[in-house]
Amino acid sequence: MKKFKFLEHTADAQFIAYGRTIEEAFENVGLATFEAMLNTDRIDLEEKIEIDLHAQQIEELVYEWLSELIFLFSANNIVFNKFDVNIDRDEDGFKLSGSILGEKIDMEKHKIHTEVKAPTYHGLSVKQNDFFEIKVLLDT
């Protein structure tokens, strides 16, 4: 199954990430976000960061997930290409825990072409048919 598909957008980066499970769809949201910036095949797995997030609704959890990834990238200059998450439901909503792996930006090696500034709620959707689809628009 395809991991994600980029859609045409005049000013920004929009994509749909797919998954057989909601976890896989979230992991592919992470991968597509970094693919919008650079070729993720060039990232080595040298640093690991643990993540714990919570949100009342699943769309909010996508926003939290993207906010966290962009924060870790922007504040620490780390790019990621491996995402391993687990999502649980409790009476307060949804809980995401897991880890992400990547390495410090190397300007020569990574050749980053687009800076992702922020997630947006614009057209953000989570759908489940035969598989999960998460649609995202990033501000770049």
Place this chain on the structure above:
Amino acid sequence: MKRDRLMKINDLTWEIPEKYKNCMRVPGRMYLSEELVDIVEEDTYEQVANVACLPGIVKYSLAMPEAHLGYGFPIGGVAGIDIEDGVISPGGVGFDINCGVKTLKTNLTLEDVQGGVEELINRLFSNIPSGVGSESKLKLSHDELDYLLENGLDWALENGYAKQDDVIHCEEEGCITTADANKVSNKAKKRGLSQVGTLGSGNHFLEVQYVDEVIDQDTAEKFGLTKNQIIVMIHTGSRGFGHQVCTDYVKKLEKATKKYNIDIPDKQLACAPFDSKEGQDYFAAMACAANYAWVNRQVIASWVRDVFHNYYGQDTELETLYDVAHNIAKKETHTVNGEKKELIVHRKGATRAFGPNHKELPSSYQETGQPVMIPGNMGAPSYILRGTQFAMENTFGSTCHGAGRKMSRSQAKREYWGETVQKELSKQKIYVKATHGAVIAEEAPGAYKNPDKVVNVAHNLGISKKVVKLKPLGVAKG
């Protein structure tokens, strides 16, 4: 919404009637030529109509001539909202808070720099951190950052990065005094610590230009601009700091929208009453990001001065013409239906264009109105205009901020190859230095609308008037 639902008021003014949506409190008004009406995406019209639904909005939901699709507000969107019974919305400011332009005028002429532009741009590129992942040469402590956030250009003045003249020639004198660093998350501060004095990437740039044509001789003289004079334009904003402030407050204000039972047609228009705790907290945090951006551009300007002094000699002068914000919400007094009213004016992808005799302008611009800088693109001219009384009466003293993209980044990369674009530009005697080719391809001149067409609407309408036309000589991009 289709074009045929727009009502033509005159050749450059189009209206979305109040009855188009039930929630609209005022009509929408767009300033476009016939040609631009066809280029604007249909959803942009919808966004103008959505903004008209915000509580407290007065007169019109406005769209400047470069209007294009944004989130919540369109880019080029302007709204004056009553501070007593209206709201403030991060969607009306955008993620890059106080993205803007600082313009420096030099005492060099085209003749002085001929043959040396490539070396000059290379020196600027290596002295000013550019691109994603580049880190500031400044090492600030947390306390210093808090001081900078609340004091803006005064921090730059006290630390040797600015002269008094820089402060005077900056919108708001480089500091919104209601800034409160306690209203900013530690995440935003962490993103901001390492990025003061960095250019960033994407459409941000540092460009060396010359005055190609003087259009309004009298105002040009008052601005200190002459034909063939070398000009430097710095286009950047509040970097990751401002992006995080917006990210944080979209979440907070989304909750506030529900708490105060505000009915909005788009989640990205999340807002809170201006006088509520949530509204005031965002305003105080946004002011920190605005101050951060003014310092960012000033620190870069200071390093630009160092490069010019080292290359052309210590007697080279680089004076600030003006520094204007593109993405901001500010408390301003405007006349509404014959009465003076305090408004929170949201400008998203729009520039303040205050006309003559406004008390917030420095004495040097009282007679002319403020300088308005509208950048073109790597291969197209930029303009310096002046603010007008017509803008004060019709657009809350606002005008357009640029031309805007017409092609997606991925399409631009399919259609252009960075090295080829670089060669084409070099035939026009424009030297481009970027981190690598893909950045140049994404920002190829063909990916942008023609700035002349956008600026002409602003000029012909009278929301700002052309003073000089600038042509690029060299560009450093992140």
